[in-house]
Amino acid sequence: MENEAEEQLALIADTRARLAARLTTPWWYHLSLAALMGVLVLAIGFGVGTGWFALVVAVVVVGEGVLIGAYRSTMGVWTATWDGFPSSTVWVAFGVALALFAASAAVHLWAAVVWPIWVLAAVTVVGFVALGRWTDAVWRRRLKADA
Amino acid sequence: MTDPAFDEVVHAPQRLRTMALLVAVAGQVEFATIRDVLSVADSVLSKHLKVLRDAGYIELRKPTGQGRVRTWVQLTPAGGQAYTAHVAALREIVGRTPDAV
Secondary structure, three states: OHHHHHHHHHHHHHHHHHHHHHOOOOHHHHHHHHHHHHHHHHHHHHOOOHHHHHHHHHHHHHHHHHHHHHHHHHHOEEOOOOOOOOHHHHHHHHHHHHHHHHHHHHHHHHOOOOHHHHHHHHHHHHHHHHHHHHHHHHHHHHHHHOO | OOOOOOOHHHHOHHHHHHHHHHHHHOOEEEHHHHHHHHOOOHHHHHHHHHHHHHOOOEEEEOOOOOOOOOOEEEEOHHHHHHHHHHHHHHHHHHOOOOOOO
16 A cells, blocks of 8 residues: 555656656747837837837737747646746746836936937846746746655 | 545546646646646547546636637646545655645
8 A cells, every 4th residue: 555655656756747847938938028028118118109008018918918829839738827837936027027117217217318228128038038947947846846 | 734535536547647737737738738748648548537527626628719629628626625635645655744745
């Protein structure tokens, strides 16, 4: 009985390890998501009018929906709850996004030059690709650790 | 904390692995992904999914209107409880603390 229980626990560990090995997000997912965030930073920084800004937000929202659909289709997995996702990394991403949006707005309001807006957009793209990879790594590590 | 309870439905190796995968994802997993992770034939997986669905442990969804119809599998609350209780029972048998699974 004890051996069988050990075997079952080993099966669970093996399954989680196999899943972790499979969870490699396609390169285009993080890059596309980061590009959408970069577009938002540019729109805030250049202070486009309300109508244009609404259009940009709509493009970003629709774009993220398309990305999620493509991810689901490619990976065959979708985690929609905080239980399955490394939520700490998501909160970090929210915080970084808010900081970048605020910085871009500050440049728009108080800076006399526009180049910092381009720098912020570039930082956004690079940062969100890095955050995405970090999230993947945390998720995979947690899957293996909990096994 | 869930009381340990050995579950005959969960006990079968392929069903245990399927449920372990669904618990790990805490979301939806496509049929083909489960099949690939478990390295089993479609017919074998279908048989085990039917048992789990009949027990009320999983839900199967086949969204239409998006090209090829795919089957998505999701754990139900009852399935999550049964799995947690079963794993707690396994840990109890081997003398481990029934911690998170």
